[in-house]
Amino acid sequence: MSTEKPPVELVKGINGLDKIVLREIRGCSAEVYLYGGHVTSWKNDHGEELLFVSNKAIFKPPKAIRGGIPICFPQFSNFGSLEQHGFARNRFWSIDTDSPPFPTNSTSKAFVDLILKPSDEDSKIWPHSYEYRLRVALGPGGDLMLTSRIRNTNTDGKPFSFTFAYHTYFSVSDISEVRVEGLETLDYLDNLKERERFTEQGDAITFESEVDKIYLSTPTKIAILDHEKKRTFVLRKDGLPDAVVWNPWDRKAKAMADFGDDEYKHMLCVEAAAIEKPITLKPGEEWKGRLELSAVPSSYCSGQLDPAKVLNG
Numbered sequence: 199m200s201t202e203k204p205p206v207e208l209v210k211g212i213n214g215l216d217k218i219v220l221r222e223i224r225g226c227s228a229e230v231y232l233y234g235g236h237v238t239s240w241k242n243d244h245g246e247e248l249l250f251v252s253n254k255a256i257f258k259p260p261k262a263i264r265g266g267i268p269i270c271f272p273q274f275s276n277f278g279s280l281e282q283h284g285f286a287r288n289r290f291w292s293i294d295t296d297s298p299p300f301p302t303n304s305t306s307k308a309f310v311d312l313i314l315k316p317s318d319e320d321s322k323i324w325p326h327s328y329e330y331r332l333r334v335a336l337g338p339g340g341d342l343m344l345t346s347r348i349r350n351t352n353t354d355g356k357p358f359s360f361t362f363a364y365h366t367y368f369s370v371s372d373i374s375e376v377r378v379e380g381l382e383t384l385d386y387l388d389n390l391k392e393r394e395r396f397t398e399q400g401d402a403i404t405f406e407s408e409v410d411k412i413y414l415s416t417p418t419k420i421a422i423l424d425h426e427k428k429r430t431f432v433l434r435k436d437g438l439p440d441a442v443v444w445n446p447w448d449r450k451a452k453a454m455a456d457f458g459d460d461e462y463k464h465m466l467c468v469e470a471a472a473i474e475k476p477i478t479l480k481p482g483e484e485w486k487g488r489l490e491l492s493a494v495p496s497s498y499c500s501g502q503l504d505p506a507k508v509l510n511g
C-alpha cells in the first residue's frame with residue numbers, strides 16, 4: 199500500500215475546525231479552513247511557510263483568523279455599514295461538490311472548491327442572495343491560486359454592489375529589509391490620513407513606520423522583495439484593480455489582542471482588492487477575481503536583475 203499522502207485531504211485543524219490540506223507532488227502544500235474559507239498556510243517544496251499567521255491568532259468564531267488570507271466580502275474595511283471587512287471571513291463555508299465547469303490549464307489535482315451562501319441571519323444584515331464560489335489551487339510549481347466567483351442570485355430583480363480584498367499576510371524576514379515594486383508613481387488613499395488621496399513617489403516602497411494605503415488602478419503584477427531571505431513574492435491578479443498595503447507597526451500591534459507585540463517585523467499585507475469602484479452585479483451576473491502567488495529566488499525577477507546570476511543560475 200502506498201504511504202503517499204493524497205493531494206486533497208479533509209482533516210481537523212486547531213480547535214477541531216475542519217481544514218483542507220492541499221499537497222503537490224514536489225512537496226509544496228497549502229491549508230484552507232472552512233471557517234472563513236481562509237487559507238492559513240502555503241509552503242514551498244522545502245517546507246518553508248510563506249504566509250504569516252500570528253502566534254496569537256484565535257481560531258474561534260466570531261473572530262477572523264489573524265494571518266493567512268482572510269477574504270474581505272462584501273465590504274472592505276468600513277466602506278459601508280457592515281462589520282469591518284464584511285462577514286465572509288467569519289462564516290463557515292462548505293465544500294462545493296457541484297462546482298460549475300472551471301476553465302483551467304493546470305493539470306494539478308491539488309485544489310478545493312468552497313461555497314458560501316447567505317444564512318437567514320446574513321440576509322437580515324445584507325439583504326441579497328448570492329453564491330460565492332472560491333477555488334484554492336496549488337500549481338505544479340507550488341504557485342497558490344485563488345479564484346472567486348460571485349453570482350447575484352436575487353429573485354427580486356435587484357442588483358447588489360460589494361467591495362472585496364484577498365487580505366494576504368506574507369511572511370517576511372524583517373520588514374525593514376523589504377521592498378515592494380509595482381506601485382511606484384500610483385495614486386493611493388491613505389487610511390492614516392482620513393483617506394486623503396496622494397501620489398506615490400518614483401522609488402520602490404520601503405517600510406520604516408505604520409502604513410495603511412489603498413493603491414488605485416494598480417498593474418496586474420506586484421512584487422515583494424525580501425532581501426534577507428533572498429526571496430521574491432510575485433502577485434498576479436485579475437479583476438482586482440486596487441492593492442492595499444498594510445503593516446500595523448509597533449503601536450497598533452500592541453493594541454491588537456490577537457497579534458504579538460513584535461510580529462509586525464515579520465509580516466506584510468499586500469491585498470489584491472476592488473475598493474474604489476465597487477463591483478455591481480445584476481441578477482444572474484457573475485464576477486470573477488483571481489489572485490496567483492508565487493515565491494521565487496530574488497535574482498530571477500527583481501527589477502534589480504543581476505545578469506550574471508540569471509545566466510549562471
Ligand SMILES: O=P(O)(O)OC[C@H]1O[C@@H](O)[C@H](O)[C@@H](O)[C@@H]1O
Binds near residue numbers: 365469
Ligand atoms: O483587524 P482587521 O479587521 O483584520 O483589519 C486589519 C487591517 O486591514 C487592512 O486591510 C486595513 O487597511 C487596516 O485599516 C486594518 O487595520
